[in-house]
Amino acid sequence: MIRLPHHASNRKTEVLAGLTTFFTMVYIIVVNPVILSDAGVPFEQAFTATVIATVVGTLWMAIFADYPIAIAPGMGLNAYFAYSVVGSHGGISYETAFSAVFVAGVLFLLLSLTPLRSKLIEVIPDSLKHGITAGIGLFIAFIGLRLTGIIQAHPQNLVALGDLHAPSAMLTLVGLAVTLVLMMRGVNGALFYGMVATGVIAYATGQLHFDKGIVSLPSLPEGLVAANPLTAVGDVISHSLYAVVFSFLLVTLFDTTGTMIGVAQQAGLMKGNTLPRAREALLADSVATTIGAMFGTSPTSAYIESSTGVAAGGRTGLTALTVAVL
Template identity: 70%
Template sequence: MFKLEENKTTMKTEVIAGLTTFFTMVYIIVVNPSILSETGMPFEQVFSATIIAAVVGTLWMGLFANYPIAVAPGMGLNVYFAFSVVGSHGGITYHTAFSAVFVAGLIFLLLSLTKFRQLLIESIPDNLKFGISAGIGLFIAFIGFKNTGIITSHPENLVGLGDLHSPTVLLALFGLAVTLILMALKVNGALFIGMIITSIVAYFTGQLTFDKVFALPSLPEGLMIANPFTAIGDVFQYSLYAVVFSFLLVTIFDTTGTMIGVAEQAGFIKGKSMPRAKEALLSDSLATTVGAMFGTSPTTAYIESTSGVAAGGKTGLTSVTIALLFIIASFFGPLVGSLSGVAAITAPALIIVGSLMMGHIAKINWNEMDEAFPAFLVIICMPLTSSISTGIALGFISLPILKMFMGKWREIHPIVYIFAILFFIQLAFLPH
């Protein structure tokens, strides 16, 4: 099913890759509930919904697309849901807000069944693809540095060097050094082994503690969306068109951009196309729809999947491993929460993978301003705005403008012009 020999990999390598990606992204099952519970939702409801959505999307990705890419509720989209949608659009509740997520998921699903999203991937110019991949790399490396305190906020320069005597910073630097040495020695599964060694040190230095290990998953409020027609009616009744459009636009480009970045890193892109693109793109739209029914914000392909790719993951067996680990994690919420609560354990993987993805900068045509500057905007604006979709938007808007003034407008696919206009509307007039 997974064609291990054809892809020149082994079961052991794929399982290690799955473990690596899982422990790099597992923070979401703690962070997502903590954010969405700000709306008044029970923590246990969101915890279970987060895992259900991750399992549905990641299993589909593994079984039907055969890619080592994980899917789970996206960061940024959950913040938008909790603080910009609930209570801000006519005082709507989280129940009604999930109707908007569900409808966006349905539209997303219909688009994924067509060739639209695959056409989108093929229409994106190569230099933008390289910029997207490099920008995501810079973004996740920045997240790794910032979460551990190696980089901190600065009142004058925005960011600055953190306290190098801090236990968290020292642990992160230790984990980074150990993992880099293992990778330099070409040790298989270096990222995962580095996390294990860092976890052991964290435990013995008192930075990692376990208060409670086991807890049964639950859904205190049952299904959030039980009747699709009611959800569609809520969108019309509360005029949530802009909310649906925002969810749809951001999810399409967050996921498409991330998927391109991971696929480019893994070498899955063949020419201008991505094999089995429809199957892969269906995973997040299906997960978003199912996730909304149980109580979580839209899902996206995870940039942390690149850590599993770097560990050797090449097939859907990596994704199936991740999904199974999410199922197991649903019974060990407190334990997993403890591990993911120590940023220094997972940050080294993010930083190293970020450095690997930055290699795509070398492929950009820096000699042509109309090609180079849009890619530069993508790369620099992703970390500076903390948004993958904003970086992509600015690249999409600037590229057609430069091409038109240089008389090269025919080089751009019509769909790029359409989305340049939609992105301009979103940035100028809609919440983001």
């Protein structure tokens, strides 16, 4: 359960941190369906499934682990699902691929009930834990710089400076300047206010617009995609998807563990080499992966964007609860 009085925090700070995390990671509810739709998954199905998996995993993290860490379908795993799994191994369909995700989720769930995942947190050396934390920030920064055009691909040295006069690049630099000024002045929620200011400027300059309205009802045109464990296991065996299941399991295992350690260290929640309530925290993504596969989305993971909420002051499950509600 959420232990707000136990931490040096307050409700306003936690909710603001949740808003910050949400707006930093909310891109996934659009990007994930776009990627999965390339594999034939209906956009509406993947959109709703992404939201359901995120709500389930993040609620679990909030209520049972009391950590400010959000869970959602992982980037990279969705691309592997859409471009490497579907269509391969004899032209398997996305329904069969979701069976592999479901089986991986169940195995992940069983593995999370054992001491192995908790032991991983204890045996990872301090140098790697600090490296993961730094890597989280660098990865977020690199994605932002690439998507806004400040950097771009280069055939020889891979990365080159983009067009700094482009509207998206100028908008990013202005928003970054606003955020840095607020951070230097010690304003709580500086990242969130910086994003709001950037959004307002983008809307005023015509870079942000709404083509199909703002609100609509969710839908699941395919219903439950993978709900029968026996059928899912049968699909994996008949199509020899053992390597696929192993890949989902292995990547999610280390991705989530590493991200969780990095965010927990940033928040000051680690107790030496151990993470309190590690089992409850590690169960969040395995439960979300299993539920998400049933509705039609790729494996979930702890989100590195949770570090932005921690930077805004999030220290408890109330931050994650805010993300889940949103």
